[in-house]
Amino acid sequence: QVHLQESGPGLVKPSETLSLTCTVSGASITSYYWSWIRQPPGKGLESIGYRYHTGTINYNPSLKSRVTISLDTSKNQFSLRLNSVTAADTAVYYCASGYENFDYWGQGTLVTVSS
Amino acid sequence: EIVMTQSPATLSVSPGERATLSCRASQSVSSNLAWYQQKAGQAPRLLIYGASTRATGIPARFSGSGSGTEFTLTISSLQSEDFAVYYCQQYNDWPYTFGQGTKLEIK
Numbered sequence: 001q002v003h004l005q006e007s008g009p010g011l012v013k014p015s016e017t018l019s020l021t022c023t024v025s026g027a028s029i030t031s032y033y034w035s036w037i038r039q040p041p042g043k044g045l046e047s048i049g050y051r052y053h054t055g056t057i058n059y060n061p062s063l064k065s066r067v068t069i070s071l072d073t074s075k076n077q078f079s080l081r082l083n084s085v086t087a088a089d090t091a092v093y094y095c096a097s098g099y100e101n102f103d104y105w106g107q108g109t110l111v112t113v114s115s
Numbered sequence: 116e117i118v119m120t121q122s123p124a125t126l127s128v129s130p131g132e133r134a135t136l137s138c139r140a141s142q143s144v145s146s147n148l149a150w151y152q153q154k155a156g157q158a159p160r161l162l163i164y165g166a167s168t169r170a171t172g173i174p175a176r177f178s179g180s181g182s183g184t185e186f187t188l189t190i191s192s193l194q195s196e197d198f199a200v201y202y203c204q205q206y207n208d209w210p211y212t213f214g215q216g217t218k219l220e221i222k
Contacts, residue, residue: 044215045202045213094159100206101149101204103161103171107158
């Protein structure tokens with residue numbers, strides 16, 4: 001059974017960088033594509049981007065200039081960095097396996113952007 | 116980007132009855148369409164992919180149909196655990212996009 005767990009600060013100041021890590025167990029980080037998805041409070045879901053260990057990567061054009069997804073194969077983790085955050089980036093952030101559809105999800109972590 | 120529109124926004128159905136949820140794409144997505152169920156405080160759960168293929172462990176009362184721009188999720192006989200929010204998602208063109216959701220509530 002594949003298990004994903006997000007970790008990182010729950011509060012980020014405006015203009016700073018949001019950094020989250022997803023720890024994967026039950027599968028190798030080299031076996032799947034890995035994605036980040038977010039959901040603003042009370043709203044729908046938005047694909048942020050995905051990455052594969054060979055280097056294949058894709059970011060949502062609406063976030064492309066601010067986002068980086070990286071993999072750490074030694075720790076079986078992948079990470080999200082989102083620069084220059086604003087209140088509009090306040091959301092529950094999910095990590096998930098896959099890139100077209102998502103069969104395993106983390107529980108999600110709420111990140112609030114506020115001073 | 117492809118816009119996914121779900122209807123209705125809220126659907127009230129009695130347990131044991133059939134529920135039919137709709138999803139429309141702003142342009143053809145072929146059969147590259149998935150459905151998810153999300154309960155309060157939980158991550159979404161994949162129900163259907165390829166417009167009509169049930170994901171692992173999903174009960175047979177869930178079925179999906181459609182292609183191109185019009186899709187339907189049918190729940191044949193609602194159980195108490197099925198009352199939740201349902202999202203469709205296209206993965207034909209990047210960025211892959213979700214609908215705004217249909218809340219299925221108990222009548």
